[in-house]
Amino acid sequence: MSRMSxxxxxxxxxxxxxxxxxxxxxASTTVRDVASEMGTSSGLIHHYFESMDDxxxxxxxxxxxxxxxxxxxxxxxxxxxxxxxxxxxxxxxxADKDWSFQLWLDAWAEAARRPAVRAISRQLNxxxxxxxxxxxxxxxxxxxxxxxxxxxxxxxxxxxxxxxxLQVIAHGTTIGRDDVIAWTTGAAExxxxxxxxxxAARCARxxxxxxxxxxxxPPGA
Amino acid sequence: MSRMSxxxxxxxxxxxxxxxxxxxxxASTTVRDVASEMGTSSGLIHHYFESMDDxxxxxxxxxxxxxxxxxxxxxxxxxxxxxxxxxxxxxxxxADKDWSFQLWLDAWAEAARRPAVRAISRQLNxxxxxxxxxxxxxxxxxxxxxxxxxxxxxxxxxxxxxxxxLQVIAHGTTIGRDDVIAWTTGAAExxxxxxxxxxAARCARxxxxxxxxxxxxPPGA
DNA sequence: TCGCGGATTGGACGGATGCGCAATATCGTC
DNA sequence: GACGATATTGCGCATCCGTCCAATCCGCGA
Numbered sequence: 236m237s238r239m240s241x242x243x244x245x246x247x248x249x250x251x252x253x254x255x256x257x258x259x260x261x262a263s264t265t266v267r268d269v270a271s272e273m274g275t276s277s278g279l280i281h282h283y284f285e286s287m288d289d290x291x292x293x294x295x296x297x298x299x300x301x302x303x304x305x306x307x308x309x310x311x312x313x314x315x316x317x318x319x320x321x322x323x324x325x326x327x328x329x330a331d332k333d334w335s336f337q338l339w340l341d342a343w344a345e346a347a348r349r350p351a352v353r354a355i356s357r358q359l360n361x362x363x364x365x366x367x368x369x370x371x372x373x374x375x376x377x378x379x380x381x382x383x384x385x386x387x388x389x390x391x392x393x394x395x396x397x398x399x400x401l402q403v404i405a406h407g408t409t410i411g412r413d414d415v416i417a418w419t420t421g422a423a424e425x426x427x428x429x430x431x432x433x434x435a436a437r438c439a440r441x442x443x444x445x446x447x448x449x450x451x452x453p454p455g456a
Numbered sequence: 457m458s459r460m461s462x463x464x465x466x467x468x469x470x471x472x473x474x475x476x477x478x479x480x481x482x483a484s485t486t487v488r489d490v491a492s493e494m495g496t497s498s499g500l501i502h503h504y505f506e507s508m509d510d511x512x513x514x515x516x517x518x519x520x521x522x523x524x525x526x527x528x529x530x531x532x533x534x535x536x537x538x539x540x541x542x543x544x545x546x547x548x549x550x551a552d553k554d555w556s557f558q559l560w561l562d563a564w565a566e567a568a569r570r571p572a573v574r575a576i577s578r579q580l581n582x583x584x585x586x587x588x589x590x591x592x593x594x595x596x597x598x599x600x601x602x603x604x605x606x607x608x609x610x611x612x613x614x615x616x617x618x619x620x621x622l623q624v625i626a627h628g629t630t631i632g633r634d635d636v637i638a639w640t641t642g643a644a645e646x647x648x649x650x651x652x653x654x655x656a657a658r659c660a661r662x663x664x665x666x667x668x669x670x671x672x673x674p675p676g677a
Numbered sequence: 678t679c680g681c682g683g684a685t686t687g688g689a690c691g692g693a694t695g696c697g698c699a700a701t702a703t704c705g706t707c
Numbered sequence: 708g709a710c711g712a713t714a715t716t717g718c719g720c721a722t723c724c725g726t727c728c729a730a731t732c733c734g735c736g737a
Contacts, residue, residue: 276685422612
C-alpha cells in the first residue's frame, strides 16, 4: 500500500471501518475486515489505534457527526425556526434501509460494553438534543412557538423520533417512514403550540441528508 | 449432567442462555458460554437447537414475553382504563441498570442480521402496542379518554417511552427514570385529553415488574 | 548518495468461534 | 437382567479473533 501521512491514513482506516460496519454491523466488524477492506495488513490498524473499541467508536463518530453537522448546517441556514424544524424532521427521519440509523442501533446496544462507543454515542445524542432545543428556544423568543420547557420538549421530540424510527429500521414493515414523520410532526405541533398541519406540509418528500447513498463516500479530502 | 425430558432440557438451555445474555449481551453470547453456564457440553445445545440464532431468539423471547404477560395481567386486572395506563407506565419504564431493557437494545440491533431474533422482537413490539391500544380504546369507549387515532397514539406513547428509556439504559446519566416517567405521562395526558397530572400522580414509585432482580428466575414451571 | 526514521508488512500467539460426529452413559421397557 | 432408545459427552474441524512484534520498505533531509 502506498505511503500516507499519519492523518490521511487514520482517515482511510476509519472510512474502511465505516464501510465494513455498514455491511456487517458495528459489533461484528473485525480488525482483519477493516484491513482487507483497504487492502492493507491488520498490523497497520493497531499502529494507528490503541484498540478495536477505538476504531469502532471513530467509525461511528464519523458517520453520526457527519449527519449531525450536515443537518445542523441546514438548520441554522433556515430563515425561521419553523423552517429549521422542518429541516430537522426531513433530515432526521430515516429511510427504509438507512444504514446510518442502523449504526445508531448498534451503538446504543454496544454502549453498555464499549466505553469509547458509549462516550461518542452519548455526546452526539446530547448535541442533537441541544440543536433541537436551540431551535425551540429561538421559536419561543420570536413568538412562533409556545413551550414551557424547551429542554424537555427537545428530548421528547427526539426520543419519539428515535423510538419510531427504530421500528422502521429494526423490523422493516411494522410502520413506515411516512408514519414516523406524520406522527412526530403532529406531536411536535402540539408540543410547540402550533396549528395542525403547520409542520406536516409536504416535508415528507425527497432530499434526505442521511441514508441517501448505500455506500459511504471515499475517504480523504 | 442428569437426564431430563426434551421439554425440560430446552427450558434449561434457554434459561442458561438468558443468564449469559444478561451478563455479556445477546450478540456476545456463545454456545460454549451457555453450555458451561449449565455445566454441560456444547454439543448438547446443538442437539436441541438448529443454530445459535434460535437459542438467542428463544432467550430474548423468554425474558421479553415474561415482562409482557406480567404487565398485561396487571393491566387487565386494573379496574379502570386510567388505572391500567398507570400500571403500563410503572411496569414499562426501566430502572437504571435494567438488563431486561438492555436485551431489547441488543435485539433491535441484532434484528437486522438475525432473522429469528427479528421475528420475535417485531412480534413482541406489536403485542405491546396492541395491549396499549386496547387500553386506549377502552378508555375512549367509557369516556375517560379522548383520542381520534388509538393505534397511532399507542405507537407514539410506546415509542416515546422506548426512545427515552434508551437514553437511560445506553448512556446512564443523560436523563433519569423519573424524567422518563414524568415526560411520558405528560405526553400521554395530552394525547388522550386528560387533565395535567391525571397520570403523574405518584406512579413513579416502587413495585416495578421488570428489572427488579439482577438475575432471571429458575426455569421450568 | 547515503542513512535514518517512520510507514507498512505479514505472520506468530493463545484462545475462541459455530458446528458436527462418533462414542458413551443412562434411562424406560420387556 | 438384558436390550434398545436417546440423552449426553467430549473432542475435532476449519476458521476466526485481538494483539503483538520483528523485519522490511520507502521517502525525505543531509
